[in-house]
Amino acid sequence: MKNKKVKFLDLGLKDYQEAWDFQEGIFKEIVDIKIKNRTDSSELETPNYLVFCQHPHVYTLGKSGKQEHLLLDEEGLELKKASFYKINRGGDITYHGPGQLVGYPVLDLDNFFTDIHKYMRLLEEAIILTIADFGIKGERIEGLTGVWINPESPRKICAMGVKSSRWVTMHGFALNVNTDLGYFKNIVPCGIDDKAVCSMESELGKPVDMQEVAVALKKHLSDLFEMELI
Numbered sequence: 001m002k003n004k005k006v007k008f009l010d011l012g013l014k015d016y017q018e019a020w021d022f023q024e025g026i027f028k029e030i031v032d033i034k035i036k037n038r039t040d041s042s043e044l045e046t047p048n049y050l051v052f053c054q055h056p057h058v059y060t061l062g063k064s065g066k067q068e069h070l071l072l073d074e075e076g077l078e079l080k081k082a083s084f085y086k087i088n089r090g091g092d093i094t095y096h097g098p099g100q101l102v103g104y105p106v107l108d109l110d111n112f113f114t115d116i117h118k119y120m121r122l123l124e125e126a127i128i129l130t131i132a133d134f135g136i137k138g139e140r141i142e143g144l145t146g147v148w149i150n151p152e153s154p155r156k157i158c159a160m161g162v163k164s165s166r167w168v169t170m171h172g173f174a175l176n177v178n179t180d181l182g183y184f185k186n187i188v189p190c191g192i193d194d195k196a197v198c199s200m201e202s203e204l205g206k207p208v209d210m211q212e213v214a215v216a217l218k219k220h221l222s223d224l225f226e227m228e229l230i
Contacts, residue, residue, distance in 0.1 A: 002111045003045045006227040008218065011053035016060070016085060016096065019053055019104070026106050027170045034108065034166050046108040046168075050221065050229065052214055053104075055096040057082035059187060062161050065092035069188040080186065089171035091145070091161030093187050099178035099199070101213055105221070109167040112225055116164055120145060123173055126220040127158045130175070133216045136203050146173075148195075155198035175217070176200065178207050 011019060026049050033046050059070055059082060070084060070093055077084055082097075096102055109119060127147045128138040138147040138157060147158040158175045176199035184197045200208045222229050 003048065003108070004111060004226060004228050005230050006048040006050050006105075006107070006222075006225075008229045009049060009051045010214070011051060013098065014053040014055060016055045016058040016083065019051070019055065019102075020085070020087065023051065023104050023106060023170045027165075027168055030106065030108050030168045031166050034110075034168070046111060048108055048111060048227070049104075049106040050218070050227075051104040051106065052218075053102050054098055054100060054210075055102060057095075057097045057183060059084045059093060059095055060089075061086045061093045062089045062091035063087075064090060069093040070186070071188070072186045076186070080183065082183070082186075087171070089161040089163045091159070094159045094161070094174060095183045095187060096174055097179060097183055099176075099180065099201075099210070101175045101177050101210060101217065102172070103175070103217070103221075104172045105169055107169050107225075109164070109169060114167050116162075119164075119169065120160065120162065122224045123160060123221075124158075126217060126224055127173065127175055129220040129224075130213060130217045131157065131200060134200060134204065134208060134213070136200060147175075149198055149203060153196075155196045157198050157200070157203070175213070176202075177210055177213050 030046050033044050036042050124147050131138045139151055141148050141151050146160050149155045160173045162171045178201045179199045
C-alpha cells in the first residue's frame with residue numbers, strides 16, 4: 001500500500017544537533033515499520049515527513065568530505081559563533097545558518113518510486129521552479145549536485161546531500177535565501193574551490209520573504225512528488 005501523505009513540519013530556528021536527532025527518530029520509525037512488514041508479513045502504512053527549518057551557524061561535513069575543507073580551527077569556530085559536525089550524508093562540507101531554508105524530506109521512497117537519481121533530480125527541479133517564481137533562473141551542472149546560477153560563471157544557490165537506507169531518505173537541501181554568504185569563505189563549499197556561492201538576496205539585490213519561499217517550495221515538492229501534504 002503506497003502512502004502519498006506527507007506530514008509537513010516547520011521547526012523554525014533549530015539547533016543542528018536537535019534537528020539531526022529529530023530526523024534520526026522519524027527515520028528509525030519508518031525503517032522499523034518496514035522491517036516489521038517484511039518479517040511479520042504485516043501491512044502497516046509507512047509515514048512520510050517533510051521538515052523545514054533554519055539553523056544557527058553550523059558547518060557539516062559529509063562522510064566523503066575532507067576535514068581540510070573547513071578552514072577554521074576551534075578558536076576560529078568560536079569567534080564565528082559556529083559549530084561543526086561530521087554527519088552521515090553524502091557530499092563534502094557545507095554551511096547552514098539563519099536566512100537559509102533547509103529542507104529534510106524523510107520519505108519512504110517505496111511510497112513514490114525507488115530511484116535515488118530521480119529523487120535528487122526532482123529535489124533540484126523543485127528548487128529551480130521555486131526560485132523561478134522570484135525571477136531567478138536556476139540550472140544544473142552535469143556531474144555536480146545542487147542548483148546553480150549561470151553555468152558559464154557558476155554560483156551555487158542550493159546545496160544537497162542525502163542519506164538513504166531501505167529506500168528511506170534523510171538530510172536534504174539548503175537553499176540560500178537571505179544567507180550571510182561571508183560564512184562560506186571559511187570552507188571549500190562542497191569540496192569545490194573554483195565556484196562561487198550566492199543567495200536569492202544577492203541575485204535580486206534585496207531580501208526575500210522566507211515564508212513566501214517556503215510556501216512556493218512546498219507547492220512544487222508536492223506537485224513533483226505527487227504528495228498530499230498534511
